[in-house]
Amino acid sequence: MEVNEFYWYSRQITDQLAPRISPKYRPMILASAGAGAWDLVIPTLVGALSEEDVVITTAEKGALRELMEFRREPLTYLERIRTSD
Numbered sequence: 001m002e003v004n005e006f007y008w009y010s011r012q013i014t015d016q017l018a019p020r021i022s023p024k025y026r027p028m029i030l031a032s033a034g035a036g037a038w039d040l041v042i043p044t045l046v047g048a049l050s051e052e053d054v055v056i057t058t059a060e061k062g063a064l065r066e067l068m069e070f071r072r073e074p075l076t077y078l079e080r081i082r083t084s085d
Contacts, residue, residue, distance in 0.1 A: 010038040050077040
């Protein structure tokens with residue numbers, strides 16, 4: 001993955017998943033996304049999904065994994081996210 005792909009995929013997955021999290025985290029994630037701070041957005045999104053026990057698809061979890069691995073972020077919270085399929 002290249003940096004431009006990381007940005008594009010980060011925007012896509014954030015747009016898809018941010019509406020599913022509570023207002024506790026959503027404004028912070030959307031503000032960071034608006035500023036292009038994807039290095040903050042993705043780990044925060046993963047943490048929020050994990051903490052709030054939001055169920056996502058296997059494909060969504062795979063996309064988050066790719067983004068987290070690209071940034072060499074720990075996968076601890078990602079592993080806790082449940083999938084629906």
